Amino acid sequence: QLQLQESGPGQVKPSETLSLTCTVSSGSISSTNSYWGWVRQPPGKGLEWIGTVHYSGRTNYNPSLKSRVTISVDTSNNQFSLKLNSVTAADTAVYYCEREVGGTSPDSWGQGTLVTVSS
Amino acid sequence: QSALTQPRSVSGSPGQSVTISCTGTSSDVGGYNYVSWYQQHPGKAPKFIIYDVSKRPSGVPDRFSGSKSGNTASLTISGLQADDEADYHCCSYAGSYWVFGGGTKLTVL
Numbered sequence: 001q002l003q004l005q006e007s008g009p010g011q012v013k014p015s016e017t018l019s020l021t022c023t024v025s026s027g028s029i030s031s032t033n034s035y036w037g038w039v040r041q042p043p044g045k046g047l048e049w050i051g052t053v054h055y056s057g058r059t060n061y062n063p064s065l066k067s068r069v070t071i072s073v074d075t076s077n078n079q080f081s082l083k084l085n086s087v088t089a090a091d092t093a094v095y096y097c098e099r100e101v102g103g104t105s106p107d108s109w110g111q112g113t114l115v116t117v118s119s
Numbered sequence: 120q121s122a123l124t125q126p127r128s129v130s131g132s133p134g135q136s137v138t139i140s141c142t143g144t145s146s147d148v149g150g151y152n153y154v155s156w157y158q159q160h161p162g163k164a165p166k167f168i169i170y171d172v173s174k175r176p177s178g179v180p181d182r183f184s185g186s187k188s189g190n191t192a193s194l195t196i197s198g199l200q201a202d203d204e205a206d207y208h209c210c211s212y213a214g215s216y217w218v219f220g221g222g223t224k225l226t227v228l
Contacts, residue, residue, distance in 0.1 A: 045221070046208060046219050046221040046222045047165065047208055047210070047222070049217040096165075103153075104170050105167075105210045106217075107170070107176065108167075111163075
């Protein structure tokens with residue numbers, strides 16, 4: 001069964017860059033029909049889709065975050081990564097990595113990692 | 120872009136049915152048959168329970184059903200069980216991205 005695991009710092013300072021990596025196991029990140037992405041959830045609030053990357057490098061981002069987001073893929077290590085720059089307290093959230101298949105919304109999720117933006 | 124609108128909370132007794140609504144616009148819910156629903160227990164990742172408005176992934180009980188009329192999608196849970204108590208999130212395709220609702224807390228009385 002596909003497994004996704006997030007890793008990265010749990011705290012980032014305001015104005016700096018948030019960086020997270022997702023490791024995919026029991027499945028190949030190079031699957032043609034799969035897109036790999038990120039969703040976040042501020043404490044006590046709803047979910048927000050951030051964007052996805054295909055193993056080919058093709059990306060798609062939420063228009064509201066597009067200017068600050070980069071999602072990239074590392075096929076050799078079966079990983080993909082998120083970078084969100086110029087963070088503020090509003091970016092404090094649990095960040096989930098996820099998979100989308102065949103044009104559907106995320107069907108597999110990592111356990112999530114809390115990132116707090118604070119000095 | 121705005122989040123989809125869901126009621127903050129709903130409740131029901133064991134064995135009863137409850138319906139959770141999800142209202143969007145013609146640019147998302149009303150424009151595509153790509154509405155999904157997720158169940159999320161406290162401290163856990165969301166679980167995919169409905170996709171393409173009314174389809175269930177393998178392993179999801181048929182007590183969970185989805186529908187859509189115009190700009191509003193609905194999730195119905197029949198035969199409520201204690202373990203159904205969770206947050207439920209709707210999600211819709213919006214042309215180039217996915218947009219979620221604010222989430223609904225289901226309490227099983």
